[in-house]
Amino acid sequence: MEYFIQQLINGISVGSIYALIALGYTMVYGIIKLINFAHGDVFMVGSFIGLYSAKYLASAGLPPILVLLLSLMISMTISALLGISIERLAYKPLRKSTRIAALITAIGVSFLLEYTGVLILGPQAKGFPDIMDKKQYHLFGSSIQVESNQIMILLTTIILMLVLQYIVRYTRTGKAMRAVSFDVEAARLMGINVDRTISATFAIGSALAAAAGVIFGMTYNSVDPLMGVMPGLKAFVAAVLGGIGSIPGALVGGLLLGTVETEISSLGFSSWRDGVAFAVLILILIFKPSGLFGKNVREKV
Amino acid sequence: MNKLNKKFWLGIVAAFAFYGIVKVLLTTGVLSDVNQSMLLLIGVNIMLAVSLNLITGITGQFSIGHAGFMSVGAYTSAILTLDYNVPFVPAILAGGLLAAVFGVLIGMPTLRLNGDYLAIATLGFGEIIRIIMLNTEYVGGASGLSGIPAKTTWTMLFLFTLISVVLIHNFIRSTHGRACIAIRENEIAAEAMGINTTRYKIIAFTIGALFAGMAGGLSAHTFYVITPGSFNFLKSFEIIVMVVLGGLGSTAGAIVGAVFVTLLYTFLREFPEWRMIIYSIVLILMMIFRPSGLLGVSKFSFGKFGKKEAKAHDAIKTSSTP
Numbered sequence: 001m002e003y004f005i006q007q008l009i010n011g012i013s014v015g016s017i018y019a020l021i022a023l024g025y026t027m028v029y030g031i032i033k034l035i036n037f038a039h040g041d042v043f044m045v046g047s048f049i050g051l052y053s054a055k056y057l058a059s060a061g062l063p064p065i066l067v068l069l070l071s072l073m074i075s076m077t078i079s080a081l082l083g084i085s086i087e088r089l090a091y092k093p094l095r096k097s098t099r100i101a102a103l104i105t106a107i108g109v110s111f112l113l114e115y116t117g118v119l120i121l122g123p124q125a126k127g128f129p130d131i132m133d134k135k136q137y138h139l140f141g142s143s144i145q146v147e148s149n150q151i152m153i154l155l156t157t158i159i160l161m162l163v164l165q166y167i168v169r170y171t172r173t174g175k176a177m178r179a180v181s182f183d184v185e186a187a188r189l190m191g192i193n194v195d196r197t198i199s200a201t202f203a204i205g206s207a208l209a210a211a212a213g214v215i216f217g218m219t220y221n222s223v224d225p226l227m228g229v230m231p232g233l234k235a236f237v238a239a240v241l242g243g244i245g246s247i248p249g250a251l252v253g254g255l256l257l258g259t260v261e262t263e264i265s266s267l268g269f270s271s272w273r274d275g276v277a278f279a280v281l282i283l284i285l286i287f288k289p290s291g292l293f294g295k296n297v298r299e300k301v
Numbered sequence: 302m303n304k305l306n307k308k309f310w311l312g313i314v315a316a317f318a319f320y321g322i323v324k325v326l327l328t329t330g331v332l333s334d335v336n337q338s339m340l341l342l343i344g345v346n347i348m349l350a351v352s353l354n355l356i357t358g359i360t361g362q363f364s365i366g367h368a369g370f371m372s373v374g375a376y377t378s379a380i381l382t383l384d385y386n387v388p389f390v391p392a393i394l395a396g397g398l399l400a401a402v403f404g405v406l407i408g409m410p411t412l413r414l415n416g417d418y419l420a421i422a423t424l425g426f427g428e429i430i431r432i433i434m435l436n437t438e439y440v441g442g443a444s445g446l447s448g449i450p451a452k453t454t455w456t457m458l459f460l461f462t463l464i465s466v467v468l469i470h471n472f473i474r475s476t477h478g479r480a481c482i483a484i485r486e487n488e489i490a491a492e493a494m495g496i497n498t499t500r501y502k503i504i505a506f507t508i509g510a511l512f513a514g515m516a517g518g519l520s521a522h523t524f525y526v527i528t529p530g531s532f533n534f535l536k537s538f539e540i541i542v543m544v545v546l547g548g549l550g551s552t553a554g555a556i557v558g559a560v561f562v563t564l565l566y567t568f569l570r571e572f573p574e575w576r577m578i579i580y581s582i583v584l585i586l587m588m589i590f591r592p593s594g595l596l597g598v599s600k601f602s603f604g605k606f607g608k609k610e611a612k613a614h615d616a617i618k619t620s621s622t623p
Contacts, residue, residue, distance in 0.1 A: 278429050
C-alpha cells in the first residue's frame with residue numbers, strides 16, 4: 001500500500017508536467033482547431049531559457065527562491081513571445097487553408113525549433129543546475145517519501161492553474177477566448193479582435209509550457225534539444241484523454257497519464273511505458289472519442 | 302475511353318523506356334552505387350507515397366502512422382528470408398499481406414474517428430508497433446535485424462513500383478475509387494447516396510497498408526539492416542510530406558513528391574547540421590505559398606494530354622466559389 005502511494009506521489013509530479021503542457025494544446029486546439037505540434041518544442045526552449053537564466057542569476061548571488069521565481073518568469077515571458085511569433089509567422093497565413101496544410105506547418109515548425117536547438121546548443125544533453133536544495137520529507141511518519149521538489153512542482157502547477165482559471169473565467173481576454181472558441185465568425189461580428197485573442201492564447205499556452213520546461217529540468221536535471229518530442233506527444237495524449245478543448249480535462253488527463261505511467265514503470269515494464277500511453281489514447285478514442293470531459297459535438301450537415 | 306487507354310499505354314511505354322535507359326546506365330557503370338541506392342530509395346518512396354495518397358489524398362482519411370505498416374512488411378519479409386529461406390518475391394508479398402491484415406485490424410475500430418482524432422490514433426498505432434518491435438528479442442530489439450540479403454535489384458524494384466502504381470491508380474479510377482473520392486468530398490452526403498463509407502475506408506486503408514508493407518520489405522532488402530528507429534514518426538511524416546508536396550489526391554503528384562523529397566534529402570545529406578533546418582523551412586514556405594502542392598489537382602497524365610482535363614477542373618472550381 002505504502003509503495004503504491006509512493007508511486008502515486010511520483011506519478012502526480014510527472015503528471016503535473018504533462019498537465020501544464022496539455023493546457024497549451026487544449027487551448028490552441030479549442031480556438032483554431034490546430035494540433036500545435038511545435039508546442040512540445042516551446043517546452044524545450046522554455047527549459048533551456050530557464051537553465052541559462054538560473055545559472056546567470058545564481059552566479060549573481062541571489063537567494064534560491066528568487067532565482068527560481070525569476071528564471072520561471074523570464075522563461076515564461078520569452079516563450080510567450082516565441083509562441084506569438086510562431087503563430088504570426090507560420091500559422092496566421094494558413095488560417096484559411098486546409099487542416100492538413102496547417103498540421104504539416106506545425107510539424108515543420110517543430111523540426112525547425114528542434115534542429116535549430118541542435119545547431120546552436122549541440123545534440124548532447126546538458127545538466128540543469130540545482131536551484132533549490134533537495135530535501136526529503138516523510139509523510140505522517142511513514143516510509144512514504146516526498147521530495148521538496150515534488151511539493152514545489154505541485155504548488156507551481158496549482159498556482160498556475162488557478163491563475164489560468166481566473167484569466168479564462170473573469171478577464172476580458174478570457175471571455176474573448178471562450179467566445180472565439182465557440183464561434184469565430186460570431187465573435188468577430190460582436191467586435192472581438194480575433195487575431196489578438198489567438199495571440200493571447202498562444203502566449204498563455206507557451207508560457208505554461210515554459211513553466212513545465214523549467215520544472216522538468218529541475219526534476220530530471222538534464223535537458224536536450226530533442227527532449228520536447230515525447231513529453232509533447234504524451235501531453236497531447238493527456239489533452240485528448242481529458243477531452244480536448246477542456247481546461248479541467250487537460251489537468252485530469254495529465255495527472256491520470258502521469259500516474260498510469262509511473263505505476264507501469266514501477267511494475268517493471270518501463271520500456272513499455274510509451275506504448276501504454278498510446279494504447280490508453282486509442283482505447284479512449286474508440287470508446288469515448290470526445291474524452292472524459294469533452295462535449296459531444298454533433299456533426300453539421 | 303479510347304483516349305484514356307492511349308494515355309495509359311503511353312505511360313507504361315514511357316516507364317519501360319525509363320527502366321531500359323537506367324538499366325543500360327547501370328550495366329555500363331555510368332551510374333555509381335550511390336546513385337543506384339538512391340534510385341532504389343526513390344522507388345520505395347514512390348510506393349509509399351502512392352499508397353498513402355490512396356488513404357489521405359483520395360479517401361480523405363488523415364493517417365500519420367504509415368511507417369508502422371512499412372515496418373510490419375519489412376520485419377516480416379526480413380524474417381522470412383533470414384530464418385526460413387523463403388525466396389525474395391514471396392517474402393515481399395507475405396510482408397505486404399501481413400501489413401494489410403494490420404490495416405484491417407487498425408482500420409476497423411479507428412475509422413469511426415475522423416479528422417485529427419484519426420490522425421492521432423494512427424500515430425499512436427505506429428508508435429505502438431515500433432515499441433513492440435523495440436521490446437521483442439526475436440526481432441533484435443533496439444538493434445534490429447541485420448545481415449538481410451540485399452536482394453532488391455533495379456529490375457525487381459521497377460516491377461514492384463510499376464505494378465503498385467498501376468493497381469492503385471486503376472483502383473482510383475474505378476467505381477470503388479469514385480466512392481472513396483465521394484467520402485473525401487463529403488462523408489455525410491456520400492453516406493446518404495448509399496455508399497458504405499466504413500467499408501470503403503477499410504478497403505482504402507487495407508490497400509494502402511498492403512503496398513506500404515511491400516515497400517517496407519523492398520527497403521529492408523536494399524539496406525541490409527532494419528531497426529525499429531527507422532520506422533518512427535519521422536518516417537511517417539516524411540511520407541505525408543511527399544504526398545502533400547506533390548499535391549494531395551494526385552497519383553502523379555505523389556510520384557513527383559516522392560522523387561523531390563528523396564532528392565532533397567540526399568542532397569542535404571552533405572550539410573548534416575543544416576539538413577533538417579532547411580528541410581523544415583522549405584516545408585513551411587511551401588505550405589504557406591503553395592498549399593496545393595507542386596502539381597496541384599492536375600490529374601495523372603503525360604504532357605499535353607492532361608491539360609484539358611485540368612482546365613475543366615479549374616473551371617468547375619471557380620464557378621462553384623461565389
